[in-house]
Amino acid sequence: MSEPQPLSAGHVLEYTYKRSVGPVLGRFFTSLRDGKIEGVKTRAGRVLVPPMEHDPETGEATSDDWVEVGPGGTVTTWAWVAEPRDQHPLDRPFAFALVRLDGADTAMLHAVDAGSESAMRTGMRVRARFADAPTGGIKDLACFTPEDAE
Amino acid sequence: MSEEQKTVKAIDGPTRLEYRYSPGRASTRFLRGMEQKKILGQKCVGCGRVYVPPRGACARCGLPTEEEVEVQDTGTIVTFTIVRVPSQNIEIELPYCAASILLDGADIPFTALLRDVPVETVRLGMRVQGVWKPDAELGPSFDNIDHFTALDEPDVPFEKFQEHL
Numbered sequence: 061m062s063e064p065q066p067l068s069a070g071h072v073l074e075y076t077y078k079r080s081v082g083p084v085l086g087r088f089f090t091s092l093r094d095g096k097i098e099g100v101k102t103r104a105g106r107v108l109v110p111p112m113e114h115d116p117e118t119g120e121a122t123s124d125d126w127v128e129v130g131p132g133g134t135v136t137t138w139a140w141v142a143e144p145r146d147q148h149p150l151d152r153p154f155a156f157a158l159v160r161l162d163g164a165d166t167a168m169l170h171a172v173d174a175g176s177e178s179a180m181r182t183g184m185r186v187r188a189r190f191a192d193a194p195t196g197g198i199k200d201l202a203c204f205t206p207e208d209a210e
Numbered sequence: 211m212s213e214e215q216k217t218v219k220a221i222d223g224p225t226r227l228e229y230r231y232s233p234g235r236a237s238t239r240f241l242r243g244m245e246q247k248k249i250l251g252q253k254c255v256g257c258g259r260v261y262v263p264p265r266g267a268c269a270r271c272g273l274p275t276e277e278e279v280e281v282q283d284t285g286t287i288v289t290f291t292i293v294r295v296p297s298q299n300i301e302i303e304l305p306y307c308a309a310s311i312l313l314d315g316a317d318i319p320f321t322a323l324l325r326d327v328p329v330e331t332v333r334l335g336m337r338v339q340g341v342w343k344p345d346a347e348l349g350p351s352f353d354n355i356d357h358f359t360a361l362d363e364p365d366v367p368f369e370k371f372q373e374h375l
């Protein structure tokens with residue numbers, strides 16, 4: 061029998077989960093929606109951003125002491141994404157970076173819209189850019205941009 | 211603004227995987243047949259079982275299923291379930307019957323939707339027939355048989371299909 065060309069088609073497997081965020085990230089996302097970045101203090105006084113329910117060093121519950129951080133910050137390490145994919149935070153080449161916000165003791169993973177890889181370096185100063193239409197999630201912080209570009 | 215709207219309690223976190231799926235040679239022939247309202251199975255040279263849809267090899271013998279056979283769009287319900295719980299993305303009116311149907315000429319049943327039959331009357335051995343989509347909507351898809359419906363024929367005794375569950 062003659063063999064037809066094997067067929068091929070797109071197939072999407074998607075689970076439309078809704079994730080409960082808990083009280084600590086709930087407050088973090090609520091503040092983000094209002095254009096503020098907040099961290100939480102550990103019992104030892106370190107400021108965690110993003111905030112956590114427990115101090116990763118001791119396992120102790122974090123305090124109820126919240127502090128506003130940023131919107132400026134420093135890139136502590138980064139990787140350039142030359143060909144962004146559909147689910148990436150930006151539709152043009154960007155850097156995934158760890159950003160330590162001013163006033164924070166930990167760094168947060170986010171996107172830096174630097175235009176080109178040559179504009180990126182460890183230690184560079186960046187500033188948060190908020191989304192135009194916040195929805196209550198990490199995407200309310202649209203990305204970071206180089207501070208000297210502003 | 212209510213308290214609910216004030217505090218973020220949950221975020222959307224979908225898990226999404228985008229595949230490019232190829233059914234392979236055997237199922238491609240089956241799907242091309244479906245375009246012409248022909249149901250093509252494949253027969254095992256070892257045990258003689260007819261697989262619909264064909265996968266290219268016999269699950270029992272491990273042999274390639276090279277002989278192509280056309281089977282009928284009529285068949286027998288070999289097992290079934292009544293669905294009374296709604297699911298996201300399934301917009302069929304409840305309750306409905308999902309039946310495992312053994313087509314005449316095939317040895318392996320497959321699951322399909324049974325319609326236009328009161329769910330209380332569905333039983334093992336019931337005779338059914340595929341209802342095809344309009345010709346203009348036919349494509350290389352199993353969905354060309356929109357659903358199955360009851361045939362006015364005597365039930366098949368259990369002994370006749372017990373090897374095909």
Ligand SMILES: [Zn+2]
Nearest residue numbers: 254257268271
């Ligand atoms: Zn076999």
